[in-house]
Each structure stands twice: as structure tokens, then as C-alpha cells.
Amino acid sequence: MTKAQATPGYDRSAKTLVTGVIGADTHIVGNRILSMALEKEGFKIVTLGALTPADEFVKAAIETAADGIMVSSLYGQGELDCRGFRDLCVEAGLEDILIYVGGNLVVGRQDWADVERRFLDMGFDRAFPPGTRTDDVVRALDADFAERERRSAKAS
């Protein structure tokens, strides 16, 4: 495994991420490994584990003033479970929270570009295909958080 960048250009330890597996999905292994890896890389992690309803993600994010939500869905019903997830966040006042989704998001082997578009249309900031390694996730978080810092620095 290649190490993720060491100096991301922002303070990882100031970022809180909520992780969990959405819906009636019990696939915990990848989510747990991801949580462990993100923690090791310096993020604050709030783990909700398997079988987590969408609203519990949002509740936990509010309670912990989280900066991002990492939604796993492996079992194929993610397309049903994730509908309206961004709306839930917005309704709860989390307009700007970073939301990622990853795993085996749909039923069967479908064209990834197509699947990705569907999930971005649902309001996820990024969607990750099956087989994604934790380093790539860290790199994406670094890019997005650094970009946000720059933007808010400019804005202020």
C-alpha cells in the first residue's frame, strides 16, 4: 500500500467524520477497516457500525458537529437506501457537510460511470467503486477539505 500524503495542508485532527453502513446492510468489514485507517491517519472518527438507518447518520453528525459522513453500502440496495440522504442533511441544517458513499452501491455489475452519476445526482460529493482502498479515500478527503479551507479563507 502506498502511504497517503503526510502533509495534507490542513489539520486532520480538527475534522470529525461519521462512518457507518446504511440500511439493512450488515457488511461491516470494509467500513471497519476504513474507520480504523481514517483514525490512524489522524481524523476523529464516530463509528455507527452496520445496519444504520439514514437518520441516525444525520443525528450523529449533528451531535458530534461532524465535517463529513462516510456512508458504506455493500449489499446492493444502496440505491434505495440513499435516496434523499442529502435532503435529510439539508433539512437538519447540514447544508455543507461533506458526504461520501462507497461500496457495491447497486445490484449487479453495472457501468461505474453510470452508477457514479446516479449517486452524485442524489447529492453525494463523491462516490467510490467496489475495491476502493483506504489510501484513495484519504487522498480524496485531503483534496476536498483543503479546497474547502481555501474557499472559506477566500470568502472571509
Place this chain on the structure above:
Amino acid sequence: MTKAQATPGYDRSAKTLVTGVIGADTHIVGNRILSMALEKEGFKIVTLGALTPADEFVKAAIETAADGIMVSSLYGQGELDCRGFRDLCVEAGLEDILIYVGGNLVVGRQDWADVERRFLDMGFDRAFPPGTRTDDVVRALDADFAERERRSAKAS
């Protein structure tokens, strides 16, 4: 293996068939098994073996007053080797001789309907795909010889 028809409606022992593998092709196994099977079913068989040039088939057919020629080609270069085979027969005065070709007739995995058409266009009476079993060959010979007997009975 299902047995070929027992009473073909003509006398198999009156039919002589020349068998061989055309060109620089050494694949003898299938041709030998085919020859053995045809012999067992009652045909007279003249075996030329592997590595047989096209003109040797024709020569043997004339010498033995054969009723048919069974050309095997497995190694992929059959398309080159079999060009003009019917013409050779015609030139030698064997206008009506039955000629079959079988094996892996072309290089690579190609659409069989397409391959078959190419070999029929070359003047073969029938072409057989890879995996052909001897019973199917006997059935085809029976059909063709019986049909010829009927035709010549009508003609006379």
C-alpha cells in the same frame, strides 16, 4: 454415443471413402478415429494419414474409384490448403465425387455459419465444425448417398 442408423437404405460396403489430413497438418487423432468408425460402420476406407497434399487425395480417389473424400484440417491453415480442391477433382474427372471437410478449419474462433459458407463456396458438399462426432458424419453420409441413389434411380 447414440448409434448411427442401422439400415441406411443403400449398401455402405459398396462405398469407398478416402480419408486424410490435408496440407502440412499432423493432427491425425481425429482423422484416425473417424476412419476407424467409418470402417466399423461398413464403408471401405482408404487412409492417407497426416500431412497429405491435396493432389494425393485426388490420386488415391481415382486409383480406388472412391465415392467420397473425407478431408481433415485441424491446424488452422485449411483455408489456404483447401482452395481449389473441387477444381482439382473436376480436372481429374471426379465431377461428382462427394467431398466433406471437417476439423478446426480456420485460424481462431470464428462464427461457424460464416466458416461453413466459405467452405461450401469452395465446392465442398459439407463442412463440419470442431467437436463433430463420428455418428453425425455417418448420418450425413447416409443421407447424401441415399439421396444420390434415389436421384440416379430416377435418372435411369
Place this chain on the structure above:
Amino acid sequence: MSAQSMSADQRWKFSADRIPADLFAELRRDNLARWPTGSEVDVDEAAAFHKALPRHKQLGWVMRRADEEGRCLTQPRGGFGTLELQLELMRCLDKEGQADIVPTTTDSYTRNERWAEAEAGIEESKKAGRSMLNGYPMVNYGPRTTRRLIEAIDKPAIVLSGTAMPRLTSEVGFAAGFSGYLGSGLAYTTSYTKETSIEAGIRNYQYLDRLAALYQEKGVDLHRRQPGFLTGTNVPPCIAILTCVIDALLAAGQGVRNYGLELAQTLHLVQDAVAIRACRELTQEYLAAAGYDDVFTPVTSLHWMGAWPHDDAQSQALVAYGGTLAAVGGAVSVTTKSTHEAYGIPTPQANAEGLRTTRMAIYLARHIRLDTLPEYRFELDLVKREVRPIMDKVLEMGDGDVAVGTVRACEAGVMDIPWSPNRHLKCRVMPARDADGYLRIFDPGLMPFDAEVLAVHEERLRKRAERDGVPYDHDLAVSSVYEISEPLSNLIPFPWAAE
């Protein structure tokens, strides 16, 4: 739920004992009332239907016969969200796949008894023209409609429903004519639930086992089966076998006499062969000790249950080897996967191909047996030494009652399962692959393994850490989760390439 139902459940004292007939009748009435299709269930009518099926469509008979004849049957998994898609799938698996046993996997809403959501999923699937559910919503369709699946095939059929809540699905499945049913109290509760207690899960499967026994009383030899794969993630044979023994004892307690044991492949030819034999022997050993000498316990081997590679060619090797391992190990059946495994639920065609590849692999290896290999004998002895102290402790903790003992052992970490989502387990045991390709225990958690046995595991794992030049730590376990899914260029690169 009515007050009546609460009280039948409440009056049912938790133990390994057989549920009394009258109490069971009450439990069934309450259960069947939970969804409209429950009213279609009529056990007598269903038993008559089963008995009218030709023997080769009755999985109980087929498993016994395969075992007698030394065969290794093939079975895929598979379920789609509508009856039409499911019919097509099962016909394809039967004909194109030449499956000996045809499955119906239920969707995850059904497994969680969220039938209203499943109903919506059916509608969505019909609209979308593709399956939006990851399985067949059996309860929603109900037994009468579902029977069309049984009629569409010429093989026995099995319900696959990974859940701790099988009460209604099993009623519907058996009534529809399914003669096999996969699932068990300890295994599925620990693999498929987060909050459900081990007690609740065991109870639910006691219900199902008691139901199977009811059919048995009526002369129908249904095949119940235990899913030894658990979390599918590097579960070492000893832990899978412990689960098999426990769940088999629980099932036997309810009167089940035809009980299959599943084992996920470790992908080690010797370890898997040993595991298959040890599983059956140990289960019979503990059944006999508990006074059951007539339970038929054939072993089913499962294609690799961990993460698969994202390369069809690599996956083909896993599929084929899955047949080899099952055949060499003498499994009575093998449950197959396909080259689509890493991506998503396979198409019927990919599924059928996986079956045929496996079948050919079985044909090729059907004569091979390794029982006389010294390494085999060493491992057979080792795995028995792993299982017995823990199993004995489980029974001891329940004062001889395996149901009670299991709950207590899980709480205490005496019985533990790696990578489980369930909160009622310690989930501290941690497996990893050793230098010779065996799955070993890196961290036993609180499981009371023999010190000598653990020393063997540690020695082998240290050998691997040394060979790989990595520290002897928890990462051995994490990298073992990824291992089989790694691209070949990581697994065996051309060794001497230019820099």
C-alpha cells in the same frame, strides 16, 4: 402484535429443550398473523405436496443419497426482486448451470422483516425493469405464488435467507415446497445483526427447527442447513466448526434429523479437506454425547467467502479451485460463486458459468483424497484440539444446556467470531493467514484455547511476518482480509523485472 402473541413467547422458557407441541402451535398462530400471506400456510397440505414431489426434488433425500454415493453436488446462490425474474433465474441455474440444488435468496428487507419496504422494492423493480432488491421477497409473494418456482425446475430447491428472523419466511418457504432451508441461530445472528441478542436469534431458529421437525413428524424429511460461513472473512475452521456443533445440537434438540453443515473455504487444499472431515466428526461426537445418534450431518463446502479480485480471470481460478477443494475434501455439496462476485449480484449466465466451471473441477478432482498425508493428520489433530476445550467450556457454562451455554459463552468471549457486526459478542478473536497459506488465530481474544495450540498458531504467523518483512501485529489480519482480492501484480509479480 397481539397480547396473546407476547404471552406465548413469554411462556417459552429459553433452553435447548424441544418446544412443546401446544406452545408451538400458539407461537405459529401468532407468527402467521404478522403478514397477510401467512394465512395461506397449511402444513398438512404442504406436507402432502412435499410427499408428492419426485424424490429427486426433495433435498433431504438428495443429500442423503449424494452422501451414500460419494457425490459432490453443486448449488449456487441467487435471488431477484420479482417472481418473473426469479423464475427465469431458477430455470437458468437448473438448465444452463446444471445446478443439482436450486436456490432462492431472499432480499435484505425480507430478512429484516421489513415487508412493507420489500413491497415498495417489488414495485420499483417492476418499474425499473431490473431488480432493485437483492433477493426474492418470499413473504410478500406468499406460498401459493412462490410454489410456481418449485414447479419451474426439476431439482430440489433451498431457501437462502441470511437473517436472525426466519420465522415467517420459513413458514412460507416450506409451505411453498422448498425442501431445504439455510440458516441457524448462532451463525446468522452473529453475521447478520447488530443489536439482536444471541438468545433472540437462537429462539427464532429453534422455531424454524421445530417447524422442520413438525414436517418430519408428518413424514417429510426436509433438509435443514447451518451456514458456517459466519462473517465470511477469514473464519478459521475451528470457529466455523464450533458454530456448526452448537447449532447442530440446538437443531437436534428441536427434532431435526437431516442437518447440513457449511464451511467456508480457507483456500488451503489441506486445511479445507481437514476442516470438512473434522466438522462432521466433531459434530457427530457432540451429538452422540448429547444422546443423538441418528442425525444426518453432511458437509457443504463454500467457495471463498471473503473479498474477491476485480479480475474475471483471477476469479475463474477461485471458482475452479472452489470445486477442487470441495471434491478433494469429500464435501457432499459445494455452494458456488461467479466471476462477478467482486462487483455485484451475478447475472443468471455468469452464475451458471460458475456452476459449470465448478462442476468440471469436481469431475477432475473426484478421485483425490489426502487423508493419509502426514500434514493432514497433523492438522486434523490440531483442529480437534482447538474445538474441544471451547466446546466443552460452552456446555459447562450452560450446565449442560447448549442454548444457555452459548449465550453465556458469547457474552464472556469464550465463544467469539471475527469481524462480526453484533454487539453481543466480544469480537476480539482475530485471524490471519500464515506463511504456508493456513488461516490461523492471531489474537484469540478471550477464547480458552490450549496454550500449546496457540503456540503453533503464533509460530506459523511469526514465520509469515518474518518472510514478509512486516511487524508481528494486527496488520497481519487486515492485510489477510485484502489478500485474495489483490491484483496478481501484488500477489506474484514477475520477480526480476527491471527497475
Place this chain on the structure above:
Amino acid sequence: MSAQSMSADQRWKFSADRIPADLFAELRRDNLARWPTGSEVDVDEAAAFHKALPRHKQLGWVMRRADEEGRCLTQPRGGFGTLELQLELMRCLDKEGQADIVPTTTDSYTRNERWAEAEAGIEESKKAGRSMLNGYPMVNYGPRTTRRLIEAIDKPAIVLSGTAMPRLTSEVGFAAGFSGYLGSGLAYTTSYTKETSIEAGIRNYQYLDRLAALYQEKGVDLHRRQPGFLTGTNVPPCIAILTCVIDALLAAGQGVRNYGLELAQTLHLVQDAVAIRACRELTQEYLAAAGYDDVFTPVTSLHWMGAWPHDDAQSQALVAYGGTLAAVGGAVSVTTKSTHEAYGIPTPQANAEGLRTTRMAIYLARHIRLDTLPEYRFELDLVKREVRPIMDKVLEMGDGDVAVGTVRACEAGVMDIPWSPNRHLKCRVMPARDADGYLRIFDPGLMPFDAEVLAVHEERLRKRAERDGVPYDHDLAVSSVYEISEPLSNLIPFPWAAE
């Protein structure tokens, strides 16, 4: 051909002795004059080119290193009719297939020294936009152009040219930078020719081996290799091993020191593992007896060489098992096939997939060894008892000269090969598969096997005839030719289906 050439050939007395340097120089001059590209060959320049290659592109070094490190390398076959297609193929096999050794198969005209026809085939292929030749016409392109193939890949390359007439192709191949060359006098003459005498075939390969030795003198450790597959049709290990021993003795006589031995898989896990070990041990035994103690003889295992099934899924199992068998047997390399085998020459992509499936299978089985299995030890002893009496007789018939002895033994039927097209063999020996999946000898023809040994073969084959309910006759052999290519519905049907 000039009178001069006739006379060099005539002055070359047939024996196992090394060709004297001056005579060999004359032979070479005559040989290179047979086609224009021969003039491009310059051994000193070529030797310098070889030595300048990185070690990992030199097959001699790579085979030695793989053997030391206990690796099993992968190699496909493959050749197309034009340079452009061949470049693309080799790049694909190197990169997409992750082949450790990259091949160039020549076309059948080239193999039969019909270079004019090959020239026409190149033109036809260019016109048709697809390959009309079944391989790469190496002599027509010549060494200079062909060197582009070597430069296009980052692996060692081997020439595959199934022929009894390799003189010019080997000159061109080595000069182009190929560091491996497959083929041998006894094996290829009996598998690829009808009229060619065994003597002529042996001579031609003595030339090639002497050429390899010339490079060795110049410090280039080329890998020569013997193709033990023969007719690819159920060749039992003893016969393949006999051929390996004979051809290895002939090569050693010419000065070859890096000589691979190939063995076609029987598809029996134990028989193949035994064969791989026995082949190397017996070859070393006879080499040592002949005074050669420094010949490196790694064994290569070949994916099933008989007829393949017409179903990709079934073929996948053969491909994967091919990797398993090679790894378990401890072969130093494995030569792969693809799911297209039954149909025709595979596409580069199908070929690459076959390589990756095999590679994964090797990874999975790399730890497995069966040497301590009693069945293995029985078979190892048996195969040695099969080989020794015949090999000793061959040497005796030549009064110690293996070249002469081989020719006489073939004439007499003492050395025999099943299903050969060659007229200088008796071709009476006839193999068949037994009840346990071993290839056995149904009819020994005139081969002087021990009576006790033959009794074992007969007993096993009678067991099969009994099991299958067929007579104990020649059809056992014919049905064994078809067996592996049969559809699954013939091999293992669902056993209890409705009528």
C-alpha cells in the same frame, strides 16, 4: 542445395557424439545458404546481443533462478502471421497476461521448411487483415526484423516451432535474441512428421543442440527445451519421461547444459506431481550414468494437451487446474492454454486471461506438496519401474549409443508412442484412463514393460471397464480421447433426474 552441403551431411556419421567443430561450421554454412535471411546470422554479434540483455530477459538465467527460488513461471503459446500482429500479441502476453516467458510460435509452413508458401501466407494475411498463418514465419522475416519482438517485451522469449526440421529456424531465432528454444529429435519427429525418419529428426536436433552449445562456448547460457507432450493425446508419464531422458542424453552429447523437460498434464493431481519429480530424477540418473553431472533439467508442466470441451466454463476449470497441477507438482514453469482451445488459436486477450487464471491458481496452491502421500510414493516407484527396463533396453540396442539405440528401438517397437502420425514407429502402444483417473497402458504393443507393472495397469483398467459397464477393449482408449472434451451432461449429469 549444393553438392558441398550434401557431402558435409554425408560425412557426418550418425551417433550420439558431439559434432566436431569444423564439420559443424560446414553444416552451418550450407544451412544458412538455404534462404536469403540466413546471411543475416552472425553468431558472434548475436552472442554479444544476448550478453547485453538484462538477465531477466535471458531464459537460461530465469529458469535457473526460478528453480532456486521454488517458483512456477507461466508461459503461453502464440504466433500470428505478420510482424505487426506478433508484436501486438507479445506485448499483450507480457503486459495483460503477465507472462513470465513470452513465446513465438512459428507457422506450419515454416515448420515444414516451405518458406515460399509462408511468404504467400504473409501476403494473404496482410490482405485479409487477419492471420492466415497459424504462427509467425520467423525465417521469412529473418533475424534482424525479428529482433524487434525481443525489444518489444520485458521478459525472456522462447521459440516454439513444432517440427523435425529446426535447423534454419533455430539459427534465425537465436540470432534474433530468443534465449529459449523448444523442440527435440525424438519428440518432435514422432509428433509432427509422417515420413521423416527418426534418424533424420535426431540429426536435425543435434544440429540445433550443437548450435546452442556454440553459444554456450561464447558465454551465453541459452535454455533448450524438450517437448514431452508428443502427440498430446493421453501420453502416459512413463512414455513422456522416456522421451525426455533420450532427448536429454542426445542434447547433453552436443554440449547443452541448460535443458528443460516438458510434461503434458494427465489431469490427475497425484500422477502429475509424481511425473514431474520422476522425470527430473530419472533424467538426472541417466545423465549421471552417461557421465554428465552438470546439466540443469527443470521440468515444465503443460496444460491439458488433448481435446478440450466446447464450453468456456468447463475450459476455465481445465485452465485453472493446469495451474494447480503445476504448482503442486513443483514444476518450474507451466505452459498455458485458454478457453478458446477447442475452437482455434486464441485471441491475445483470451490467451492473457488463461495466463492470469493460471497464475492465480499457482498462487493458491503454491504451498501444497504431496510427496509424503502413500499413493504418491506407490506411483513414483511404479513409474520408475516402467521407465528403467525400456530405457536400459534402448541403450543396450545402441551398444551404449543413445542415438543409434533410439532409432533401433523405435523400429522394433521397444520405444513407442501412441497416436503418432510417423511411419517409423510401430504406434501400437495404447493408453486409456483408469477408474481412478490415472492414465495407464491398455496395450503395451511391443514395449518391454515388466509383467508385474503391466498387471497393475490392467487391473486398474479392468476396474474402469467394470464400473462403466463396457467391454475391456480398444474402445477404452478411444473414449479416453474424447473424455475431457465431453459436455458436463455426459461427465456428471444430475444423477437422479426424472426420465
